[in-house]
Amino acid sequence: MKNWVGTRNVTFKLNEVESLVKEKIASVGAQEWSQVCRHVQEIEEGYIQKEHIIDTYCESLTFNVNDSSDEDSCGWSDEDDENQD
Numbered sequence: 001m002k003n004w005v006g007t008r009n010v011t012f013k014l015n016e017v018e019s020l021v022k023e024k025i026a027s028v029g030a031q032e033w034s035q036v037c038r039h040v041q042e043i044e045e046g047y048i049q050k051e052h053i054i055d056t057y058c059e060s061l062t063f064n065v066n067d068s069s070d071e072d073s074c075g076w077s078d079e080d081d082e083n084q085d
Contacts, residue, residue, distance in 0.1 A: 001025075 005020045028036075 001021065001024055004024050005017060008020050009017055
């Protein structure tokens with residue numbers, strides 16, 4: 001869909017994109033929809049298989065919030081910024 005619309009979008013206006021999307025959707029046959037649905041299901045299965053890994057890492061994330069204006073949020077000093085040039 002994205003490539004099809006992208007190759008035909010010459011005006012770069014939202015109305016044109018919407019029209020192209022509707023045109024493409026109207027032209028999609030049963031076989032193409034079946035292939036797209038199968039592709040989505042494969043992607044979802046991959047996410048399900050990796051979900052426990054993501055959960056493990058997300059559970060161990062820690063965010064430190066420093067409300068002091070004396071320090072830059074990335075930990076660099078003004079001197080570090082000057083030396084990067």
